[in-house]
Amino acid sequence: MKFSTKLIHGNLKIDETGATNTPLHLSNAFAHTAAEELEGIMKGTSMGFAYTRISNPTVTSFERRIASIEGGFAATATASGMSAIYLAIMNVVESGDEIIASSGLFGGTYTLLRNLKSYGIKVIFLETINEESLKNVINDNTKIVFAETLGNPKLDVLDIESVAKVCNDNNVIFIVDSTMTTPYLINPIEYGVDVVIHSTSKYINGTSNSIGGVIVDGGSSKYKDVKYKNFNEYSKKFGKMAYTAKLRDTVGKDIGAALSPFNAFLNLTGVETLSLRMRQHNLNTMAVAKFLSINSKVASVNYPNLPSSKYYTLAQKYYKNGASGVLTFRLGSKENAFNFINNLKMILNITNIGDAKTLIIHPASTICANNTQEEKEQMGVYDDLLRLSVGIEDIEDILVDVENALKFVN
Known part of the structure; x- marks a missing residue:
């Protein structure tokens, strides 16, 4: 099944009604005819639904669809x-563990990781995460390497x-946030990633009408290692599904962020x-990037698919269909940035990306x-930096708006 077909039919189960759209199950709990049946569900020894904080048929359908298009073993949706x-992180680490993370993360993610020191977890931020930089800091306490496929907004x-490769050689869990790139552009699990995260918002x-997240389990066998003693019983019982189990x-159940x-x-x-x-986002963003790069009022443009980008070679390796819909x-000056927005x-x-509409923000x-x-x-x-999430409107209208706003920049 090809990718676009999977988006519609991947892991699709049509119920007894024959409805082609997944039914919306607005129930927080589910009745069962036998006590043994509910016992099995709660113990995890049989399939079924008990309480929506734990699982729900509509949510499960979404999880199955994402696992299908991401090439994962399973997916867990979150609030x-x-x-x-x-x-995704707290499922792995314990007090005394270490995480290596990119410093070019989304601000909220950076702050979340920084605050893990309250739990006795050390986080080392690297300006660049690559083979050489990792070898200098990775050690026996390192449990996770965390990065974004494309930094937001870096x-x-x-x-x-x-x-x-470094993570595999050292039995370290490799987690990436692929929100910016989506399964349309890349399936990180194919390159050796253990866990993939998306902000589905x-x-x-695609239309900014709901908040959500999803964690995709790549089915790693690393959790069998003695290093991950907190996975012992799950590895023995569930094998490659140990992480999700x-x-x-x-x-997941304790926090209740369903x-x-x-x-x-x-x-x-x-x-x-x-x-x-995504095809239109990529086309439009490239057009805007080229337009801005030749405008004398613009000091610099950052988009990985521009030949002037220092990430151009890597972008060509991983993102042949486009480098997503965001540029900076x-x-x-801050005054110029604000004048442009206004x-x-x-x-x-708006403080969002990935909408069908074109959005802008002053990150600082x-x-x-x-x-x-x-x-x-x-x-x-x-x-003086602005982040532009380029939408799918007609490119002529986007460029006219950008060009007119630039007239108010000194």
């Missing part, structure tokens, strides 16, 4: 992208294959058009406002 990141391209949903039985059935339904609707939308550019007519000033004063100046610079965030 938000941030909860997906938190649960737009640094991760060399997934080489990092996966972005491209997977533990996630659902422990931190995706609502209604949001799962909205995401299922959105994901069916992912390939169509600098206008020389004079846009169609493009919306918004999504990275709680980070220190040093942290902002590590993330590639400056006072």
Whole structure:
């Protein structure tokens, strides 16, 4: 089954009614005719549904669809992208463990990782994560390497294959956030990644109508290692499903950050058009990047598929169909950046990406406002920097709005 077909039919189960859209199960609990049946479900020895915080038929349908298009063994949906990141990490680490992470992460993710010191977990941030930089800091306490496929908003391209090799050689769990790239552009599991995360609020949903996240389990055998003693019983019982089994039985169930059935339904609707939308996002973003790169009022443009990008070679290796729908550019001063935003007519000033509509934000004063100046610079965030999430409108209308707003830049 090809990718676009999987978006519509992947792991699709039509119920006895014959409905072609997945039914919306707005129930927080499910009745059973026999006590033994519910006992088996709660023990995890039989399939079924008991309580929506744990599982729900609509949510399960969405999880199965994402696992299909991402090439994973299983997927676990969550209430938000941030909860997906938190649960994915806390499913692995314990007090005394270490994590190596990219410093070019989304501001909220950076802060989440930084705050793990409260749990006795050490996080080492590297400006660049690659084979050489990892070898200098990886040790017996390292349990996770965490990075984004494309940094947000740094737009640094991760060399997934080489990092996966180091992680495999050292029995370290490799977790990537692929929100920016989506399964349309890349399946990180094929390159050796163990766990893939998405904020489904972005491209997977596509219309900013719901919050959600998802964790995709690649079915790694690393959890059998004595290093991961907290996985012992799950590895013996569930084999390559150990990560998902533990996630659902422990931190996932305990925290209760479940995706609502209604949001799962909205995401299922959105994901069916992912390939169509991503093709247009990529085409439009490349056109805007070229337009900005020749405008004298623009100090610099950052988009990995521009030949001028220092990540161009890596982008060509991993993202032959386009480097997603986000670019950044600098206008020389915060005043210029604000003037540009304030004079846009169609493009919306919103703290989101991946919408069908074109969106813009000033990261330094918004999504990275709680980070220190040093942290902002590590993330590639400056006072004159703007992040543009290019939508799927007609490119002529996007460029007209950009060109008119640039007239108010000194």
